[in-house]
Amino acid sequence: MLVAAGAAALVAALPLGYLVVRVAGAGDRVAAVLGRERTWLLAANSLVLVLLVAAGSLVLGTATGWLLTRVRLPAPRLWWVLAALPLAVPSYLLAFAVVATWPGTNGLLPLTAVLVLACTPYVTLPAAAAFRMADAGQEDVARTLGRGPVATFRAVTLPQVLPAALAGTLLVALYTLSDFGAVALLRYDVFTWAIRAAYEGTFDRSAAAVLALVLVALTLALVGAERWARRRWVRGRTGVAVRAVPQVVLGRGATAAAVLGLAAVAAASLAFPLAVLAGRLVQGTRGGVDVPDLLRAAGSTLALGLGGAVLAVALAAPVAVLAARHHGRLVAALESTAYLGHGLPGIVVGLSLVFFSLAAVPALYQSAAVLVLAYAVLFLPKAIGASRAAVERVPPAVEEVARTLGRGAARTWLVVTARQAWPGIAAGGLLVMVTAMKELPATLMLRPTGVDTLATELWRQTALGAYGAAAPAALLLVLMACVPAALLARDPGAGR
Numbered sequence: 001m002l003v004a005a006g007a008a009a010l011v012a013a014l015p016l017g018y019l020v021v022r023v024a025g026a027g028d029r030v031a032a033v034l035g036r037e038r039t040w041l042l043a044a045n046s047l048v049l050v051l052l053v054a055a056g057s058l059v060l061g062t063a064t065g066w067l068l069t070r071v072r073l074p075a076p077r078l079w080w081v082l083a084a085l086p087l088a089v090p091s092y093l094l095a096f097a098v099v100a101t102w103p104g105t106n107g108l109l110p111l112t113a114v115l116v117l118a119c120t121p122y123v124t125l126p127a128a129a130a131f132r133m134a135d136a137g138q139e140d141v142a143r144t145l146g147r148g149p150v151a152t153f154r155a156v157t158l159p160q161v162l163p164a165a166l167a168g169t170l171l172v173a174l175y176t177l178s179d180f181g182a183v184a185l186l187r188y189d190v191f192t193w194a195i196r197a198a199y200e201g202t203f204d205r206s207a208a209a210v211l212a213l214v215l216v217a218l219t220l221a222l223v224g225a226e227r228w229a230r231r232r233w234v235r236g237r238t239g240v241a242v243r244a245v246p247q248v249v250l251g252r253g254a255t256a257a258a259v260l261g262l263a264a265v266a267a268a269s270l271a272f273p274l275a276v277l278a279g280r281l282v283q284g285t286r287g288g289v290d291v292p293d294l295l296r297a298a299g300s301t302l303a304l305g306l307g308g309a310v311l312a313v314a315l316a317a318p319v320a321v322l323a324a325r326h327h328g329r330l331v332a333a334l335e336s337t338a339y340l341g342h343g344l345p346g347i348v349v350g351l352s353l354v355f356f357s358l359a360a361v362p363a364l365y366q367s368a369a370v371l372v373l374a375y376a377v378l379f380l381p382k383a384i385g386a387s388r389a390a391v392e393r394v395p396p397a398v399e400e401v402a403r404t405l406g407r408g409a410a411r412t413w414l415v416v417t418a419r420q421a422w423p424g425i426a427a428g429g430l431l432v433m434v435t436a437m438k439e440l441p442a443t444l445m446l447r448p449t450g451v452d453t454l455a456t457e458l459w460r461q462t463a464l465g466a467y468g469a470a471a472p473a474a475l476l477l478v479l480m481a482c483v484p485a486a487l488l489a490r491d492p493g494a495g496r
Contacts, residue, residue: 002330004318009337011315012377015344016216018352022209033210038194043214046190049108049115050176050222056116057172060265061123062165067258068124069131072247074255079262081486083124086269087431088481090438090455091118092181093474097273099185100280106187114182117269119175121485123168125427126389130164131157133393162229167385170226170339174381177218178345180441191215192345196441212348216340223339227332274478281471289472294457298476301437301453304368308375309383309433313425315376316383320425321417323384324391338384341377346441349374353446371446375436382435383428390424391417430484437481454480 023030033039064083073079094114098105134157180192191211198208250258316338323335341349353374357365364370394417418425440455447456454477461470 002318002322005322005331005334005338008315008319008380009334011373012338012341012380014356015349015352015377016340018355019209019213019216019348021355022206023213026206026210029206030210033207034214039211039214042189042191042194042211043218045108045188046177046215046218049112049188049190050173050218052108052112053115053119053176054169054173056112057120057123058165058169060116061120061168062127062161064120064124064262064265065127065131065161065165067262068128070248071255071258072249073259073262079259080128082262082266082270083128084121085266085482085485086118087121087434087485088478089118089269089273090181090440090477091115091179092185092440093277093458093478094118094269094273095182095185097276100276108188111182111186111188114186115172115176115179117265118182119172120265120269122171122175122431123165126164126168126386127161129389129424130161134160164389166226166229167389170222171382171385173222173226174219174339177215177222178378180345180347191218195345196347208348212344215344219340219344220336223336227335274475277471277474277478280468281475293452294454294472294476297452297454297457297473298480300447300451301455301477301480304371304375304443304453305433305437307368307372308379308436309429311372311376312380312383312432313387313429316380316387316428317425320384320387321391324388325396335384339381341380344378346374346378346439346443347445349378350442350445353377353442366446366448368448368451371443371448374442374446375432375439378439378442379432379435382431383425386428386431387421387425390421390427393424394420430487434481434484437477 067073068076068080068083091114094117095111098110098114178192180196183190183193184196191214195208195211195215198211319335319338322331353370354365357367357370398417398420437453438455440459443453443456444459447453452460454473457473458470458477461473
C-alpha cells in the first residue's frame, strides 16, 4: 500500500518537478520576480479570494446539508438534486452569465459570489452525508444533561460533521486558487491570471514558473491548515450512527423560509445561467447548428472525463487508505504531495506534461493518455477526500476481525473495507468526472490534434465573440454534466 501511495504521489508531483527545473534555470530572475510588489499583491488578492469563498461555501454548504438531512421539507428529493446540480455548471459559465447580464461587472465581490455558488456543493454533499451518519446517541445524552438544541449542535453534532465539511472546504479553496475562467471574465488580478499572461502573453515561462511555485506554497499551507482543523474537530468514534436522528418539523413560516432559501440558491446557480444561455441560443443559432461536430465533441468529453475519473480513483485509493488508517510524517507528506496538482493552474500542469511526454515518452505527445493523466493529476484530491472519508467510516474493528480469520491485507481491503466504502469512493470518481468534463486550460493544450471537447468548442466560439454559437456546446455540456451530478445528489436516506 505504501509503495502504491508513493507512486501516486510521484505522479501528482510531476508538475512540481517541471516547475523546479524551470526555476533552477531562471538564475537571477527568481529573486527579481519574488521582489516585485505585484507578486505580493497577487498573493494577497489570492488569499483574500480563497478565504472569502471558503468561508462562504463552508457556511452555506453546512447549512444546506443540515436542511437536507435534519429538516422535513416538501419534495425532499428535489432539493437534494438542486443542491448538487451546480456541479454541472462551470464557474466560467456562471461568470459569463453575470457579465452578459450586467456588462462591466468585475472585481472581488462578484467573483466571490460566483465561486461560492459554483463550489458550495463540494461542501454540501460531504456535510449532508456526515449529518446523516452522526451518532444520535451522543445527541440524546447531551439533551438529557440539560443542553438545548443550539448547545447540543455546537458541542456534539458540529464536531462530528466538521471533518467532512472541512474536507469539502479544502477542495473549494484549491479550486478557487486554480480557477482561471471566472477570474479572467470578472477581471480580478490573482496568480492564475498572471501566470497565464506570462506564459501566453510575454512567453516569460521562468517568471510564470516562479509564480506557480508560490502557488504551490499556498496549496501546501491550505492542506496543512485543513489537516490541523480536522484533527482539532474529530471527536468520538468512526462508523455508522447507532440510531438515525429524526427530522425536525418546523412551523409553516420557518419551513417556507427554508424552502425559499434553497430555491434562491438554486435559481442563482442554475436557473440564471441556463436562462442566459437559452436566450443566447435563440439569438445565435438561427443559421443552424453543426450537429455532427457537436456530437463528436460530446463523445470526446465523455470518454476523456471517464478515463480521468478511473485513473484518479486508482491513484487515490492507496493514499486515502493510508491517510485514514495511519498517521505520521511520511503519510502526511504523501497526502500533501498528492494534493499538489489541484492547486496548480491547468496551464501549468499541461505544460509540465508536454515537457515530460516529449522528454520521456515522445510517442505519447498529444495523445489522449496524456490528457487523461492531466485530469487525474488536477483532480486527484477530489477522489482522495471522498475515499478517505468513506474509509474512515468503516470501523477498524471489522478489518481486525477479518485479519484474525486469516485473510491477508489485500483480501481484507477488497472484501471488507472496499465493499463498505465503495459508495464514497464512487462519489469521488463522479466528482472527478464532472469536473474533468468542464476543465479548460489543460484540455486546450493537451487534447489530441483534431479532437475537441465541449469546453474547448465553447471557449473557441467565445474567443471569437460568437456567444450565440457557443450556446449549444455550453448547454450540452451542462446537460451531460448533470448526469453524474444527479447521481451524486441521490438522497442516501430516500429508501429508509
